[in-house]
Amino acid sequence: MTGVRVAGTGLTPFGNAPERTSRDLFAEASSAAFADSGVPREDVEAVFYGNFMGELAEHQGHQGPLMAEAAGVRAPATRYESACASSGMAVRDAVMRVRNGEHDVVLVGGAERMTNLGTAGATEALAIAADELWEVRAGMTFPGAYALMAKAYFDEFGGGREDLAHVAVKNHENALPNEKAQYQKSIEVAEVLDAPTVSSPLSLYDACPLSDGASALVLTSEAYAEEHDIDAPVAITGTGQGGDRMALHDREFLARSPAAREAGEEAYADAGIGAGDVDVAEVHDCFTIAEVLALEALDLEPVGEGITAARDGRTTADGDTPINLSGGLKAKGHPVGATGASQIAEVSKLLAGTHPNSEPVADATTGVAHNAGGTVASATVHVLEVAE
Amino acid sequence: MSDESARDAGFDDWLDAAETGDAYYLECPAGHTSLPPRRLCPTCGAAALDERPLPETGEIETFTVTHVPTPAFEDDAPYATAIADFGPIRVTGQVVDLDPDAVDTGLPVELDVTSSETTGERVLGFKTV
């Protein structure tokens, strides 16, 4: 089994760009990744592309070959769909393919065009990640599903809206130096609490925005990086995937994410690390409560205690384990299909010392990226480590 | 949301049954429970699934009041969506006979198939007992 290196990363700005096609977004992100990597396009042997709602947003299926073409790459291409975990899944398959020696160079990433649908249209599109018959037809929305989990969490473990507000405040603070972030602005706890309710107990500021954007990674085998003198100081050393029942009401626990736990345990074991070794992480905070559930599933916080992590400063930039130094989905933005690969890009730069927020984690050697689909019926976790 | 006229076999049959007070759940020989449409137990894969009567009363375990709905519920918002525990299974439904602000965990509810104010489509609901 060969090691896998992150040779290059590329992101578009995340934000409001309703007129931009996803093929244009991915072309920009992949061009940036190639430029960053120094790897020639013609060396790419396969393309792994994540996208969730292209059929609804752009009336476009069969996106694998379309995106290879957009990236200027002549190689077999596959589109991955696993709701918000789409490009996490793409990364996972790409990593396994490089590891087993099938490919030396792959292009991985994802894109999503969302804002052209408007709020109502995007709310409808996001809802297809839930069980259409048993959840959506009863009126459950995507924010509504996380609201059901937040309420269940408060009832089981305590905590409340103010604790969650600190997660939003932290992630907005982290996004300030991130030029690709959708929101580069500080917010106050009171603003989160006073914002209009989307689905109680969650307000508009507990939710990530609707975003357009793309992400791309050039991954290579360790041997290829050495042979071609590619500067790729960060390796993907662990990969894991978990699954759960589709509908929230069919899960054993309403306020936990066993799929993320399963993915985390597999990824940690794969990398030969424990939760205590994690220096920094990007976790899937589509809603503030999601960050709390992720921290607990990844054993970065004990079950029932993640709710206080941001408020008490354990996960802020100056805390023990800074979480979502990019700004997270909350402030960086969440172009659904692009998110998983973008998290790998952020962690890789944080560890390489090339991220605008690298300073608080200057000695970090181990990072984690956690990507979740829907209400975490699917999840991927990746471990990244400084290799040289 | 589907604007097609075709029924969803299994699911619409279940709503029909719920409308006449005959809601059921499925149970495999190992005692795993689930909701239709199913050919196989989602837990163990068993094909022998028996229909058993759903207990009449459930209890609200968690809920949310949704203010930003999908277009299919535009005229219904704000509305309360709850997960109610009926014992062998839980179900997600809309609490239809209470002001959303009066909904709370622990409230006993029974099934009530209603319709969306927006589309007229059937909606699985709960009414308080």
Ligand SMILES: [Zn+2]
């Ligand atoms: Zn069974």
